[in-house]
Amino acid sequence: MSKPKAVYIHIPFCEQICHYCDFNKVFLKGQPVDEYVAAVEQEMKATVAKFPFDVIDTVYIGGGTPSALSATQLETLLRAINQIFKPSGEFTIELNPGNADAEKLAVMKAGGINRLSIGVQAFQKDLLQKIGRTHEEKDIYETIASARKHGLDNISIDLMFGLPQQTTEMFAETLQKAIELEVPHFSAYSLKIEEKTVFHQLFRKGKLQLPPEDDEVAMYDLLINTLISSGYEHYEISNFGKKGFESKHNLTYWNNEEYYGIGAGAHGYVYGNRHANAGPIKKYLSLIETTGVSTIESHKVTDNEKIEEEMFLGLRKIEGVSVSLFTERYQKSPYDLFGKEIQQLREQGLLKVSNDRIALTRRGLFVANEVFEKFLLN
Numbered sequence: 001m002s003k004p005k006a007v008y009i010h011i012p013f014c015e016q017i018c019h020y021c022d023f024n025k026v027f028l029k030g031q032p033v034d035e036y037v038a039a040v041e042q043e044m045k046a047t048v049a050k051f052p053f054d055v056i057d058t059v060y061i062g063g064g065t066p067s068a069l070s071a072t073q074l075e076t077l078l079r080a081i082n083q084i085f086k087p088s089g090e091f092t093i094e095l096n097p098g099n100a101d102a103e104k105l106a107v108m109k110a111g112g113i114n115r116l117s118i119g120v121q122a123f124q125k126d127l128l129q130k131i132g133r134t135h136e137e138k139d140i141y142e143t144i145a146s147a148r149k150h151g152l153d154n155i156s157i158d159l160m161f162g163l164p165q166q167t168t169e170m171f172a173e174t175l176q177k178a179i180e181l182e183v184p185h186f187s188a189y190s191l192k193i194e195e196k197t198v199f200h201q202l203f204r205k206g207k208l209q210l211p212p213e214d215d216e217v218a219m220y221d222l223l224i225n226t227l228i229s230s231g232y233e234h235y236e237i238s239n240f241g242k243k244g245f246e247s248k249h250n251l252t253y254w255n256n257e258e259y260y261g262i263g264a265g266a267h268g269y270v271y272g273n274r275h276a277n278a279g280p281i282k283k284y285l286s287l288i289e290t291t292g293v294s295t296i297e298s299h300k301v302t303d304n305e306k307i308e309e310e311m312f313l314g315l316r317k318i319e320g321v322s323v324s325l326f327t328e329r330y331q332k333s334p335y336d337l338f339g340k341e342i343q344q345l346r347e348q349g350l351l352k353v354s355n356d357r358i359a360l361t362r363r364g365l366f367v368a369n370e371v372f373e374k375f376l377l378n
Helices: 034-050 071-085 104-108 125-129 136-149 168-180 198-204 214-228 246-256 282-290 302-316 323-330 334-347 368-375
Strands: 006-011 057-064 089-097 115-121 155-161 185-190 233-236 239-241 261-264 266-270 273-277 295-300 351-354 357-361
Touching: 034 071, 034 168, 034 198, 034 261, 034 282, 057 071, 057 115, 057 261, 089 246, 104 136, 115 136, 115 334, 125 295, 136 155, 155 214, 214 233, 246 302, 261 273, 273 302, 302 323, 302 334, 302 368, 323 334, 334 351, 334 368
Parallel strands: 006 057, 006 261, 057 089, 089 115, 115 155, 155 185
Antiparallel strands: 185 239, 233 239, 261 266, 266 273, 273 295, 351 357
16 A cells, blocks of 8 residues: 655634635634644644655645744744654645745745745735735735745745636736746636635625626636746646646645645545544644544545546646556556546547547536546446
8 A cells, every 4th residue: 555645734724714715714813823733743643653654745734824823833833744754845835925924934944845835816906805815916026025035936826717806807917917926836716606605605695796607718718828828837727837846746636646634624545545634623622632633534435436536636637647557556447437438528529538648628628527527437
């Protein structure tokens, strides 16, 4: 059995709650943050004792807003990660513009962080306010300049499209300003209305003015054309990078490989089991104190589920699914299991087959979820 080579660590604290976000998060003020950081260290130790690793290639600290931690708390967390996991490769942390001062950036650099994922989302002040962001355009430039000054120049920025009252022209302006930043990586996502969010409440009341579906499609088309023409490789449905700057951690997910999930509300995939941790902070802390881990759900992944996930996740990559690797893993080729479906999707112009790869066509990218549904095993 292969051992996990990646670690995801969840920091659920935020200084503001974005209207679209359904990740596990709480307002920072009044929270037991020091106790949480100590609990995360305890969970890391207990997890590794139960499920040992050989080498850790990637670590990703997400949230929430990890940069909402104080410099001291960040330093404590990073020291524990380095002592327990000894990461040898890509080491990413998420932060918001204006949320990481020089002291925090220095702590990140000293603690081994070598990649930043910055939640920009948009550049227009009104649009940022509509989605619940508190940063301004100037904060984007200042944060990136400060990061580079501290030697942190492997930077990815997140963008969003299909936002309330966002036009294609506004998104074109966002793309142009983003490209001028000359960062090596972009992630860009269309807005999804998730339950338990401010936007979901507004949507149910008919008070959320979203762009027409045709405009959202046009924005995605513009995204692909603009970034490819600017020298970025489109390597996953929502991700673009300069050569060599692809997100190695996220490729763990898309390659259907195992990873540790640490922290409140985190999900992991370890030793053939997918698990979910307790989300509420008090429950998480209580479980860690009594058992060392906070797993509330665990599921042994069946062979059929592995096969389905191999197709769903692999087809997210622009290069698609490797037929030879799939066959090696499951002793059957995708054509043995899904020959009819693959042929139908090819005839519809949604899939393409070349050499060892089965991949989405450009047209297939726009209806990816519909394509994925065809690879469910009965």
